[in-house]
Structure formats: structure tokens, C-alpha cells
Amino acid sequence: MNQYWILVAILLPIVGGISVRFLPYKKTWEMYVFLEAIMITTSLIVWGLILGGPTEVFHVVHFFNDLSISFKIDGMTMVFAGLVSILWPLATLYGFEYMEQHDRQETFFMFYSIAYGVTLGIAFASDMLSMYFFYELLTLSTVPLVMHTLKREAILASRKYLYYSLGGAAFALMGMVFLMVYGDTLEFTLGGVLSADKVVGHENMLLWIYLFAFLGFGVKAAIFPVSEWLPTAGVAPTPVTALLHAVAVVKAGVFAIIRLTYYSFGTEFLRGSWVQNVVMALAMFTAVYGCSRAVKESHIKRRLAYSTVSNLSYIIFGVTIMTPMGLVGALCHLVCHAVMKICSFMCAGAFMHQTGKKYVFDMDGLGWKMPIVFCTLTLSGMGLMGVPGLAGFVSKWNLAAAAVDSKNPMAYFGVVCLLISALLTAIYMISIAMRAFFPPWGFDREAIAGSTDPGWKMCLPIMLCALFTILLGLFSSPLVDFFRDVAAGIY
């Protein structure tokens, strides 16, 4: 019985989102209430499911052989679904105020809501095919969000996003086909599904296939050389950038890579092979590359997008350590980065919404005019830097602990990369705080005269995320223990 609720959780936001277009509203706030109610209900259902614990596989549609759309709840599901179900209602609330001035709000919120259902679909999917199905759907449902403003650059950006994602998915599909042939089943199983007798003699080919599939899913996770779409997609309205391009979509990519590495190919098969070195090197390079691009970028959202590129690679670095501890580190950063980055994006959006400006050099002195926004932005920046007491420190600690524990010299070097990129993070985040709070003498006071903090609908999510950043930084033990159980296969 429990399992039908999974379907409800996935379908409710999709159906609810579509109905937004057709329900007759007199006032916009009625739509807001309706949407928020749907989001919160869905999240409550999701949390109910998570607290209910792991379930058996539940087949919804059966195609042929063992191909089906099916769902289950396991440890990874709990992490990812739990994360998005907390952040989605908050980001939606933020979106209501942010989108006030925009046209075509119904369309926007329709796709915003659909994307929630689809993301949950990815989280609950129990095998490669189901995940792949929702993965493609996620691309399709978020393209309209990227091109929402219908300006030329938005359309170009969404086209780029679409091509990159579809191309990546094609590679991933290839991996799935090989898994079908060389694996016992497509269902995600911690430790991998490759069948030992079928694999014999084909190891090297399978490693190549893993690399392709990794890069395919790596498109959404914005790994170098396929990361360019992410900064470009920053033209989307901020609720989209904050939630989808810092959490849902990109983390779906990472989630898929975890599923591929730990639950399909299996770390036993991959660890110590050349392909591990290749993917780890890619992750390390991207971590430093993203940060150094971010330092050069003065458009605030593009700067944060490059920062996302870098931080996603931290997570992937944790994944490529290919030990249970590596998975713990990766999951820890997956959650911590989500909270911090959504917070900084929301602050950046608040800045853009309140002042109509986009660049870091327009922020002079604004810290004293918009204290809530800039204090939280500084806080989340410090979190990203890894100041102890905030979420980033804990997750980097776990990543580094895993790297040191793995006894892999390359992973030691990865720790160096993490720290270099932490220093670069300090440069690009602290320079924002410096401008905002300690502008040089004689800055243009007129330009910021009328700026104030935004209303409660924007401030509340921002402050809650900042609170999460602090709480995760101070009391991470229960969460990390849970991740350990996940990595050990208890959930």
C-alpha cells in the first residue's frame, strides 16, 4: 500500500502543475496558495515515505523482459528525495515574490511544479531504465524554464542546455544497454550488478563504456569538458538557477553518476583501474577550473554558476574515490553544497530583484542597505570556503578523510585540489562581501539609495537556508551516521 504513495508523490506536483494553467483564478495569490499547498503536501508525503524506511521494488509499467518503470526506496533515494523535498517548497515561495514582475507566471510555475515530480521520479527510480526515463523528462520539463524570458540569449541558452543534455543522455543510454547485456539485472544494487561470468574477457571494453556513461551523466553534473551549458543557463530566472541549476538538475546528474558507479558497475570492478584515474583526474581538474573561472567572472550569477561547476566536482571526486567513505563524503557535500548554494543564489537573486543590477561591482555599500541578504550571502560564501562551524567544513572534512583513508596517492593530490579551490572560493566570495560591506571611500551613494531587503517571501527561504548551513556545520553527526549506513548498504 505504502508503495502507491510513491506514485502519488510523483504525480501530484505534475498534475497540480498542469492544472495551474486551467484552473480559473481571480487573483494571482490564489494560484500561489494552491501551488504552495501542492508543494508542501508532496514534501510531506515524501517525508512520510522516507521515514517509513526502505521498500521493495514496485513495478508500475512492464514493457518486456525485465524492462519496466519501477520504483523503490533505498538509502540514496532517501538522501536525494529528502533534500529536494525540503528545498522545493522554499524555492517556490521565493519564486512567488521574484516572479511578481514577470509575465506568463502560470507557465513558469506549471513547469516548475512538473520538474518537482520528475526529480522525485529520478530519486525513486529503482532501475537504470526508470531513472533514464525521468532523467530525459527532467531535461524536457526544465527547458521552458530556462527560456522563460523568451529573449534571444535565453532561447540560445536553452538550446545549448537541450543539446548538451540530450547528447549526454545518449551516452548514458549506451551504458545502460551494455549493463543490460553484461549485468544480471538493471535494478540498482549496492556493489554492482555486473555478472562475473559474462564480464570475463570484456573488462577493458566495459571500462570504456563506464567512461562514456560517466561523461554522459557528467553533462548534467557539469564536469569539464561538458560544463559550459551551466553558466550559460544562468539567464533563467533566479528561482530556476537557484533550485534547478544548483540543486535538482545538476544533483540529478551526480545522483545518476553515483547510481552508475556504486549501484550498477560496482566499485569492486572499477577501483584501481585506469578509468578510476581518468574520472578522478577530470573531477580534480574541474574543481580547480570552475573556481578559477568564477574568480574571473563579474556577473554575479555566472560567478556562482562556475562555483557550482567546481563544487559539483568535489562531490564527483568523492564518488571517484570509490570506497564507502568516499560515498559518505560525496553525499555529505551533496547535501551541504545544495543548502549553501541555493542560499547564495537566492541572495544573488534578491540583489538583482531589488536593484535591477547584475554585476559584482554594482554591490558597493549595499551590505548596509540590505543587511539580511548580504549577511546570508557572506555566510553562505564562508560556508563554501569551508570555514569551520559551517556546512562546507564538515563536508570537505569527510571528503578529505575518505581521500586520506583510501591510501590512493592520486586522492591525496585531490585533497590539494580541494584546498586550492577553497582558496579561490575565498577570493571570489570574500571580494563580494568586501564590496558590499567595506566599499572604498567615495563610492556612489546615490546609486544604492533606494535599495532595501526584499519582502518576507524571499527573506524567509534565504534565512532558513542560512540556518541549515549553520546547523549542518555544527551538528552533522546524525546526518553523517545516516550516510555511513547508506554507504554500508544498511538502507
Add this chain to the structure above:
Amino acid sequence: MGQSVLILFAIFVPILFGVCILAKPGFKTRKSLIATATVGLVVTTILSFAILYIGDMQLELFAIGENMNIYFHADKMGCIFMTIVTIVLPLVGIYAFEYMGHYEQEQRFFGFYLMVYGVLLALSYAGNIVTFYLFYEMMSIFSMPLVFHFRTKEAVMAGLKYLFYSLTGAYCVLFGIYFLNQYTTTLDFTAGGTLDMSKVAGNEGLLLIVAMCMIVGFGVKAGMIPLHAWLPNAHPIAPAPASAALSSIIVKMGVFGVMRVVYYLFGAEFLRGTWVQYTWITLTLITVFLGSMLAYREKVFKKRLAYSTVSQVSYILFGMALLHPQALTGSLLHILFHAVIKSALFMSAGAIIYKCGVERVDEMRGIGKKMPKIMWCYTLCSLALIGIPPASGFISKWYLATGSLATELPVISWLGPVILLISALLTAGYLLPIAIDGFFPGPEFDYANLEKKDPTKQMLVPIMILAALAVLLGVFPNSFVDYMGELVQLLF
């Protein structure tokens, strides 16, 4: 808990006062601001003296995560640093009440000053490396606004340079912490080291690299070559009270970090005779010499003092690097003496800038006639820093030199004292001419327009107290030497 809650109070009272001062939109009068700051300083000082009096208390707060406890332990080593902080910071604060009156935004200055006070105390009490690192980063961040207080372009750049150098150092340290987490039995500071030898076996090479990383990382704050370049930029550009605090206390926290890592985590035995020890000694000797050289040719007074700090702090690091009880005693004494002397020197430099507006050494001819009291203090402190008996610097340098000779390291055992002596000569060369020209300006000096410009008591008294300490600590060093001797026994 019980009494040990005092630690929490001592840390958070000044931080809270600082936050309140920063958050308050504006004080009605200057007096109320000063009063608030005074209350903050006094209460904290009393609290930390109470802790010093009770001694050896521990407080375990909570765990951020596995192996990441927030844990305070006021042990003997911590007490030394706490004493220095509580002697120097309140005196500098009193001095600042007058000094900062001339400048804008003093509210912000005192806010951050009090926060730094709390953080420095927290660093002294930190009982494990995670807590230490937490407050170490906070110290870098909170002291940065003190550096760029004047907010000229130059000051802001110096502030950022300070921060990024500090963070580079901090991340080197963090790199080490990650490895120590794996290879030690506990991250709590334990005299003699906590390396888990069963795990270390076979990985010595790796751990030596890690140790070097951590020494260089903390060495950034201590102004050790190769990462010293921020110091001569950041210290002079800050307002004089901030330079005094930075140069006498905050650099010492880098030293403290090295102390904790080498003697309380790795253990002296592990590093003795390795390439790490030799590299470290070489770096410190180069720094001692180059710092003095650069100070000697520097014409801007405060910059000269900043270079002097670079050189003097490496005396301390040199003593620590020898891994010898006597040399370490010398280091500990020099930590104390240098803190007292350098803060007094920076404050007198500030007084000269404040009253006469001169910043360059060559403009200071006859300054002793204008500000005799300040210059007397300055001269006493200079003599102490050079190491002329019976002033304090002599004692510490004596221990450093004899300690160096007592080690049986090839070349270094005699080269060290030679370099210390050369550097002492250079110290005399860059400090004393100011006093000589100041008191004996020569016949061309315009005596007719001479006016006494000694500052008010509020600025003068702190300098005088510190100058008196600089001399008296050298005359009566026994109790300190005994205390430090006992402490050093624990570490070897």
C-alpha cells in the same frame, strides 16, 4: 562543567560586546562607546585572570562530527599565550581610546577589536586542532577589518593580501589536519605527541611532508619566509593600535600553532634529525637575517618595525626548530618579551604619527626633544629588543644561543648563534639611530620652535607600563624561567 564555564564566558563576553558595538546603529556620544568598550575589555580581562588563577580547566562543548569536538583546555602552554593576550590587548585598547578619536568609524574598530580579543583567548584555550583551526580562521577574518580600517585603496589591498596569505596558510594546515586525523590516536593536544605509531609505520615520508606543510602553513601568520610578504604591507597600514596587536599578538598565534603541531601532535622525537627539521631551521635563519636586513634599509618607521617583527618572530621559531629544551625555553621567553616590546614600539610609533605627523625615519630628527617621555620608552624597548643586559631580550636570546650550542646539530649549532648576533647588531643598527638622532639632533636643530608634544596620559601610561615590563622582566626573570622550564620538561 562547573568552573570551566568561565572559559566560555571569557570567549563570548568580548565577542558579544563586539557584535553589539558593531550592530548598534550609532552611539549618542563618544563617551558611551568608550564606556561600553572599556566594560568589555575589563570584564574579559578579569575573567581570563580568574582562569589563569584557577588553572588547568577543561570544557568539552559538543561534536561537530566524528573526531571534530569543540574542546577547550587551558593547559600550561595555553596559559602562557593567554597571559600575553591579557597583558597586551587591554593596554593597547586603552591607548586606542585616545588614538582612534582622531579617525572616523571608531565604532567599527572597537567592535572588531573586542571580537579579536575573544577569538585570541579562544585560541589560547583551544584543546584540539579542530577547535584551534576554527578560531584561527575566525581570527584571520575578524582581524582583517582592523588592517584595512582606513579603507584607502592601499589599505584594502593590504587587507585582502593579509586575508589570502592567511587562508593559504590555513589551508596548508587543514591539509595536514586531514592526514593527522588518520594517523593520530587523538586530535587533542597532548604533550609529547599523539601519533599512532602502528599506523605511521611505513608512511613516515608522507607524514614528514605533512609536518612541513603545517609548519609552513602556520608560518605564514608568523611571517616566516617564503610566505612573509603580507606582513610588511599589512602591519604598517593598520592604525597603530591594530598594528601593535597584530605584530605582538596575532603573529604569535602562528607560532602557537606551530608549537601545538610540533610538540603536541607530532612530538619532537618524530621530527628530530629529519629533513623537516633542517629545512625549518634554514628557513628561520634566513628569515632572521633577511628580516633584519630589510628593516635596516627601510625608511618608513612602521614598516621598519614590521620587518623587525618578521626577524624577531623567527628567533622564536628557530628556538622551536632546534627541538632542544633549553632553546625552547628561550623561545617561550622570547614570545613573552617580544609581545611586550613590540607592542610598546608600535604604540610609540603611533604616538609620533599622531602628534607630529611624521612617518619616515629621516624626518624624526629631534623627536626626543619634542616627545621625551615617548622616546625614553622607545629607547628602553629598543635596548631590550637588541638584547642588552639586563633588559628582557638578553635573557631569551641567551637561552636561544646556549640552547643552539647545546644541540649537536652539525654547522647549525654554531651558525645559529652567529646569525642571531649579526641580527642583533642589525637590530641595534635600525632601532638606535632613531633614538640617537632623536635626543641629539645636532647643532643645526631648530631649538627655538621646540614644543613639548608628549601625548596625554591615556596614550602614555600603557606605553610606559609595557616599557617598564620590558626591562623588569629581564631583571626578575626567575619565576617565568622556572614556569617555562617545568612546561618544557613535559614536552621532551
